[in-house]
Amino acid sequence: MKKSIGGVAIAAAMSLTACVSTPKQELGVGIKLSNLDTLVTPGNDFYEYANGGWMKNNPLTAEYSRFGSFDQLRERSNDQMRVIVDKLQKEEQKEGSDSWKVSVLYKEAMDSVKRNELGVAPVQPLLDDIKSLKTKDDMLDMMVRLTKLGMHPYFYLYVSADSKNSNLNILNQMQGGYAMPDRDYYLLPETKEIRDAYLVYMTKMFELVGKYSPAQAKKEASLVFDMEKSLAKYARSKAKLRDPLTNYNKVSMADACALVKSFDLKTYITKLGMSVDSINLGQPEVLNNVAKKIASSSIDQQKAYLMWRVIINTTSILNDEVAETTFEFFSKKLEGIKEMRPRWKRALSFVNGTMGEAVGQLYVAEFFPPAAKQRMVKLVANLQEALGERIENLTWMSHETKEKALEKLKSYTVKIGYPDKWEDYSKLYIQDDNLWANTQRIAEWDYAKELKKLSEPVDRAKWGMTPQTVNAYYNPGTNEICFPAAILQYPFFDMTADDAFNYGAIGVVIGHEMTHGFDDSGRKYNKEGNLENWWTKQDTENFNQEAKKMVDFFSSIEVAPGVKANGALTLGENIADHGGLKISFQAFQKALKEHPLETKDGFTPAQRFYLAYAGVWAQNIRPAAILNRTKTDEHSLGMWRVNGALRQIDTWYTAFNVTAKDSLFIPKKDRVDIW
């Protein structure tokens, strides 16, 4: 699994060399004094000190449950993306070309009149087919059909690199099959209110989309809830899923079938058109329990569940009533969002999610300056060198492990801006009829690609994010770091700002992604991207001891009254922030020797470095979103990516003269020190 810098992948566009005019343009200017609140003492609350002004000037709007400088970049970029797709609509496109397909999909996603006219009719034939199922064999055939449409009943099957032979693609199973974002929502006493609201929502949807009477809809909803609750109960926690070793259980098909006796895995996979000798069972015990549950469920319960998979997967492509009902539960109840995103933003998300690289090509041609890439290449090289030096100087790691770590670091593949080889959409058939029909065509095309992967080696040129995504990632299976074009903008990157700003912002992001190769999960992969233990026993113990300090520290943070952060779930990201800060600061010190900087606006270069870092995580957030993210997000909340991370960093104490009388102070011996 890839590790990203900031949770969700989001669509965006570039603002530095705009050739088309867009509203709300804002060039980066490094540190903005208006973002600070200098009445606060930095050592008491650095987050407030660095971002208090920003938080006051950027209050939450109704469409957000969290709005940060990250989202601000996304907003600005959405505006530009809109100009691109609007332009496509106005100009004549060659039928069947990529830009014509993007244009058709965007138009259909925007066309609420037509979608409201069609209502829930497009999905009825599929729901009727499910209603008419009678036998267990029928049920298996329907599971096959839904899997091919990307609706993943009960668990996921997908093709990806073999974690112990990373050039080879294999079939994998992963737990899943429930619609709420975490198992806790089904199981814990404190989430009862959300469960009740979920049942009300499901009942309403069975009436609206399933065309059931209120009484029957209620019955269907409770059958589905019972099934999803079982799937949630069997599932491993998100924190437990972080260990790649326990998710690796490659077995022969014969052994897999013997393990899940209650379910005909062999027939299922054969009917899916896959011919495989082996499979990686991500969570074998979960699959076995799910198989038993399916076998012991009534036909009615299985039908209700399969119908729900269809309903929950089509909420954004039917009429407004369905979208609004879904918004009430998933956005309002779960996240505290007050208002739906405007239709054009939802339509943009749809085209980005389906033909992302086609949009990405148009985007980089219009907005990505070659100079930004050149500066990034240099920054990445400097960061790589600094991490190498830090590894060499570690006191807790043996010479033997260091050599392997340095080899791994040298083997990183670095991807910046956009892919060398773009996705080929020529075989994707799109017709100008309706959104539901096109969604099915896209799912079939996706599925055909997935099948084809089974007979091909891993394509290492492939990107895990589109260029217009404001994010970055490290992929342990390919040992690559990737920085899409869209993140190379203010407040992460600013061509007009000095090194203090850029090392504090994008420099830490680069160091963050590099550190993922050596976090609690990434360190288990070798330089080729294979799971292999290249650490000595003593080095593993030393690492785990410091990592435990990090877990305990974050688990002690109270994020809301009575709610603690999950230090185990966020460990990898917290280690990455920790390493990113140390590596980038070191690279910055070297850069300063070549290009010395003066104090500016009363801030030393080191102070500006930390202010730029904190500025990246400026945000306002609603209480519901704090609870939701604490359960689901591997990243700590913005406030703690600043106040939690910086308290471990000696050079931050020096830069702001933080002493024992300040509330963020931790004695040096108690600070975490890994990279």
Ligand SMILES: [Zn+2]
């Ligand atoms: Zn990360």
